[in-house]
Amino acid sequence: MRNALCPLSFGAVCALTWVSSAALAQELTITNARILDGTGSVIERGAVVVTEGRIESVAAGSPAASRGRVVDAAGKTVMPGFIESHRHPIGGGAEWLASEAPARMREFLDAGFTTVLSAGDDIDTALELRSRLEDGRIEGPRLIVLGRVPTARAAAGGGGAPRVDPARSDRSRAPRTEAAAAVPAAETRSAVAAMARAGVDGLKTNIIVTPGGPEEATLTLIVQEAKKHNLPVITHAVTVDDTLAAVRAGVQSLAHTPHIGHLTDEQAKFIAAARIPMMSTLGVFVPYFDDENRPTFRDFEPFPWNTLSSGGQGPVNARLLWEAGIVYGYGTDTRFLPRESLALELRPLALMFSPRDIVQILTRNAARAVLRDDIGTLEPGKLADIVIVDGDPLETVTDLLNVVAVIKSGEIVVDER
Numbered sequence: 001m002r003n004a005l006c007p008l009s010f011g012a013v014c015a016l017t018w019v020s021s022a023a024l025a026q027e028l029t030i031t032n033a034r035i036l037d038g039t040g041s042v043i044e045r046g047a048v049v050v051t052e053g054r055i056e057s058v059a060a061g062s063p064a065a066s067r068g069r070v071v072d073a074a075g076k077t078v079m080p081g082f083i084e085s086h087r088h089p090i091g092g093g094a095e096w097l098a099s100e101a102p103a104r105m106r107e108f109l110d111a112g113f114t115t116v117l118s119a120g121d122d123i124d125t126a127l128e129l130r131s132r133l134e135d136g137r138i139e140g141p142r143l144i145v146l147g148r149v150p151t152a153r154a155a156a157g158g159g160g161a162p163r164v165d166p167a168r169s170d171r172s173r174a175p176r177t178e179a180a181a182a183v184p185a186a187e188t189r190s191a192v193a194a195m196a197r198a199g200v201d202g203l204k205t206n207i208i209v210t211p212g213g214p215e216e217a218t219l220t221l222i223v224q225e226a227k228k229h230n231l232p233v234i235t236h237a238v239t240v241d242d243t244l245a246a247v248r249a250g251v252q253s254l255a256h257t258p259h260i261g262h263l264t265d266e267q268a269k270f271i272a273a274a275r276i277p278m279m280s281t282l283g284v285f286v287p288y289f290d291d292e293n294r295p296t297f298r299d300f301e302p303f304p305w306n307t308l309s310s311g312g313q314g315p316v317n318a319r320l321l322w323e324a325g326i327v328y329g330y331g332t333d334t335r336f337l338p339r340e341s342l343a344l345e346l347r348p349l350a351l352m353f354s355p356r357d358i359v360q361i362l363t364r365n366a367a368r369a370v371l372r373d374d375i376g377t378l379e380p381g382k383l384a385d386i387v388i389v390d391g392d393p394l395e396t397v398t399d400l401l402n403v404v405a406v407i408k409s410g411e412i413v414v415d416e417r
Contacts, residue, residue, distance in 0.1 A: 026068075028069045029047060034392070037377055037378040043058070050067060077388065081114030082112040085117050085330060110414055112387040113338055114375070118130075127198065149188065152181060172238050242258070268320040279333075329361060332344070384408075385407065
């Protein structure tokens with residue numbers, strides 16, 4: 001990582017000083033902890049040792065030897081850092097980056113989130129934010145950036161009037177009577193290559209299949225082209241039929257639980273058998289109650305009651321997919337404060353999943369949903385992304401809201417113990 005505060009002429013000296021201090025900060029030992037390692041195992045009293053920003057050991061009892069700073073968890077719960085697999089954190093351009101981004105990123109850390117996926121925001125702003133997070137100019141979670149590639153001329157958004165939240169008037173709900181216009185194959189190849197040159201971490205696509213339309217074939221081409229650039233494809237599909245099409249196209253991750261249409265057992269088994277992880281985003285269609293007890297939508301406007309059926313169908317389909325064996329990870333696609341978004345998402349999740357399931361959904365499974373194998377569990381070799389929670393989430397799942405300390409890559413970034 002770079003130190004942007006060093007003058008150019010002093011760059012080498014500053015870099016050496018910063019690397020040395022960073023290395024020290026990334027060594028620590030957490031003792032006296034109740035450990036939920038993200039794999040389903042529980043250590044009632046144990047220790048976590050971190051070396052060079054990665055987990056060296058996780059074991060019961062006291063460590064044989066401590067590393068760096070010793071953090072006494074005082075019996076609190078220690079678990080993997082939370083992962084937000086579907087968010088749109090970008091709130092503007094250069095002015096937002098300078099004036100608001102530091103506070104917005106701090107909100108994610110305060111809520112326990114050490115990794116956030118930007119699911120198709122303004123690409124220039126998202127890439128610049130990722131750069132500032134990586135080199136320390138802004139303190140916050142690591143950011144995974146997706147760039148958008150369309151599957152049809154009319155499939156880039158959710159429909160509706162300008163500046164209206166697309167989920168309010170999602171074209172996926174409307175009857176589909178005509179085929180959408182196709183994007184030429186050469187244009188699709190060029191769009192994928194352009195995103196690769198820009199430096200994105202993956203591609204975001206939206207599929208709304210029209211009668212005789214080009215969407216599935218174009219999505220298949222996007223997946224094929226993306227593989228040439230080692231880019232995964234993560235796809236927005238919110239109906240059962242669109243989800244099935246995305247699976248047939250071979251995408252690497254599904255950005256939503258299908259909440260329009262009831263899954264049959266056969267369809268659930270087909271989706272799960274593809275071994276494609278899925279993001280939850282169930283709270284989008286659950287009312288958020290403001291300080292005056294008004295039910296609001298994620299755009300802070302009155303809740304659209306015509307979408308309420310999705311608030312019930314989504315959790316039902318989620319459980320059917322879970323029973324079929326899908327890897328189901330936490331994601332919100334909401335715009336509330338990260339802690340409030342977590343509280344909202346826990347409500348529908350708790351209808352269908354146990355606290356133990358939800359801990360796995362928030363950590364290991366969310367890591368799989370964002371296609372990372374170096375985070376999500378407390379195991380040797382993984383990045384040392386750790387939260388300390390006051391309470392027992394396996395007993396009371398809302399204790400996940402009681403984050404008192406956060407460690408990212410071995411560095412303590414929040415400490416309110």
